Amino acid sequence: RQRDFEGMITRTELAALVSRLKPAIDGYCRSSRFGPLSFFEVYTALAFVYFKQKHADFAVLETGLGGRLDATNAVKPAICGITSISFDHMDKLGDTLREIAREKAGIIKSHRVTRSPGHRLIVISAPQKPAVRAVLQKRCAQEKAALYEVGKDIIIRSVRQEKGGQRFSLRGPFGDFDDLRIGLPGEHQLINAAVAVHLVAGLARQGQFPVNALQIRDGLRGTFWPARFETVSRDPVIVLDAAHNAASAQALRRTAEAQFNGRRIILVAGISKDKDIRGITRVLLPMAKAVILTRADNPRAEEPERILLRCRGILRPGRIRIVPSVRGALEAAVKAAGSGGVIIVTGSIFVAAEAREFLNKRHPGLRR
Numbered sequence: 566r567q568r569d570f571e572g573m574i575t576r577t578e579l580a581a582l583v584s585r586l587k588p589a590i591d592g593y594c595r596s597s598r599f600g601p602l603s604f605f606e607v608y609t610a611l612a613f614v615y616f617k618q619k620h621a622d623f624a625v626l627e628t629g630l631g632g633r634l635d636a637t638n639a640v641k642p643a644i645c646g647i648t649s650i651s652f653d654h655m656d657k658l659g660d661t662l663r664e665i666a667r668e669k670a671g672i673i674k675s676h677r678v679t680r681s682p683g684h685r686l687i688v689i690s691a692p693q694k695p696a697v698r699a700v701l702q703k704r705c706a707q708e709k710a711a712l713y714e715v716g717k718d719i720i721i722r723s724v725r726q727e728k729g730g731q732r733f734s735l736r737g738p739f740g741d742f743d744d745l746r747i748g749l750p751g752e753h754q755l756i757n758a759a760v761a762v763h764l765v766a767g768l769a770r771q772g773q774f775p776v777n778a779l780q781i782r783d784g785l786r787g788t789f790w791p792a793r794f795e796t797v798s799r800d801p802v803i804v805l806d807a808a809h810n811a812a813s814a815q816a817l818r819r820t821a822e823a824q825f826n827g828r829r830i831i832l833v834a835g836i837s838k839d840k841d842i843r844g845i846t847r848v849l850l851p852m853a854k855a856v857i858l859t860r861a862d863n864p865r866a867e868e869p870e871r872i873l874l875r876c877r878g879i880l881r882p883g884r885i886r887i888v889p890s891v892r893g894a895l896e897a898a899v900k901a902a903g904s905g906g907v908i909i910v911t912g913s914i915f916v917a918a919e920a921r922e923f924l925n926k927r928h929p930g931l932r933r
Contacts, residue, residue, distance in 0.1 A: 578615070579611070582615060586607075586610060586611060586614065590602060590610075603636075605629040605630070606636045609629070609636040609637055609639075612624075623643070623774065631665075632670065632671040633672075635671070638671060642672060642686065643768060643771075643773055644686070644768055644771075645672050645673055645688045645689070646688075646689045646760050646761070646764045647669060647670075647688065647690045647693075647701065647760075648756075648757065649693065649756070650665060650666050650697045651810060651812030651813075652810065652812070652841060652844070661696070662694055662696045663696045665697075666693075666696065666697040667700055673686065673688055673704050673705060674686070674708060675708040675709055675710040685710055686708065686709075687710070687711050687770075688711065689713050689719070689763045689764050690712060690714045690715065690760070691714075691715050691756050691757070691759075692756065693714070713763060713767075715756050715759045718738055719736070719738070719759050719763055720735070720736040720737070721734075721735060721756070721759055722734045723743075724755065726750075729748055730746055730749065731749070731750065731754070732744065732746050733745055733755055735763075738763075739763060739769070740766060740778070743778075745762070745781075748788065749793060749794065750823075752820075753816040753820075754793075754794075758785060758788075761785075762781055765781060766781070791921065792806060792914060792918065793807065794817065794821075801899055801906055801907070801908060802825075802902075802907045803895075803908045803909075803910065804907065805910050805917040805920055806917065807911070807917045808849070808911045808912065809836070809845070809912065809913055810841055811841055811844035811847075814845045814848040815848055817909070817911060818849060821907075821909060828907050829854045829902065829906040830854055830906070830907045830908075831855050831857065831898045831901050831902045831907065831908045832850065832852075832853035832855070832909050832911070833891075833894045833895060833916070834846070834849065834850075834872070834911055834912040834916070835860045835861050835866060835867075835869070835894075835912050835913050835915070836866075836867050837863075837915070838865055842875045846872070847876070847879055849912075850876060850879045850880045851879065853909075855884050855886075855901050856880060856884060856885045856886070857887075857888050857897055857898055858872050858873055858888075858894075859889065859890065860890075861891060861913055861915035862891075862915075862919065866916075869888075870887065873885060891919040891920050891923065892923050895908070895910070895920055895924070898910075
């Protein structure tokens with residue numbers, strides 16, 4: 566029912582949902598022996614009610630934290646997708662990749678979703694480190710789910726870089742998909758696309774979702790992902806990327822070095838308190854000629870002075886400065902970039918979003 570979803574939820578709709586659910590939320594928070602609901606739990610409940618109101622045929626849910634105990638785990642999955650698992654939320658998910666993977670694998674629950682005796686839950690996974698792969702394989706075996714991995718069962722072929730994106734083909738268990746195009750740079754986005762295509766194709770194979778290769782090709786071509794290596798200005802070049810852990814920082818660095826080889830990079834970085842600050846800065850800072858540390862207007866944001874203490878020894882002190890606000894950091898970066906320079910804003914989705922809002926107000930309609 567595509568006509569029901571022509572845009573994001575409006576402020577009016579959201580306010581009406583909150584008003585409707587507030588008595589139930591307040592009552593639960595007062596009486597529950599488990600304590601008050603979290604922000605994410607409340608908004609997950611709001612999302613479920615909204616989807617029902619809109620008569621959604623399918624909803625794509627991303628876990629907020631882990632998977633085993635996540636609020637989204639109340640649903641019965643039709644299919645599961647697992648992107649690259651790395652060190653993140655270690656204070657809650659565990660100190661090792663095996664522990665983190667065990668939490669993430671909690672979304673795999675085939676015994677709750679089988680619609681007929683012949684159906685097995687399909688799980689599509691990005692390439693994983695051996696410790697993670699072992700956990701996923703064990704979980705799928707326990708739940709009698711079918712696991713398909715990019716790089717093993719799903720092969721990316723014929724990759725060609727072109728202006729504004731990439732072309733490629735896929736070979737997998739649900740068919741071959743040729744001459745696909747995405748407007749997102751970076752090898753990691755090819756992997757994301759391979760997972761996405763096979764999630765849709767897996768649903769189609771089960772008879773749950775009528776779609777063909779042409780529709781998949783059109784869907785990929787029109788994909789737009791804000792703050793994922795999003796170029797929001799050409800003069801100077803300004804790129805927003807919400808890299809918030811060491812693995813996503815590595816992906817950002819590989820893509821930036823391929824796209825801007827030899828050009829002067831000014832890094833604007835702000836990181837949340839609960840993130841791997843040392844790991845992120847160790848990856849990103851060396852690629853920059855100058856670094857401006859800042860913070861988003863968000864209670865989770867770490868103070869730039871504390872970030873500076875955590876990244877001592879990575880760059881010479883003269884190449885790092887602190888500008889408290891994102892707007893001020895952007896203005897300083899534009900001056901520092903000069904002719905031919907590149908500005909990359911990263912470290913947190915909050916920083917990238919704040920930068921995007923400021924730039925769009927300053928340059929209405931600004932897009933890549």
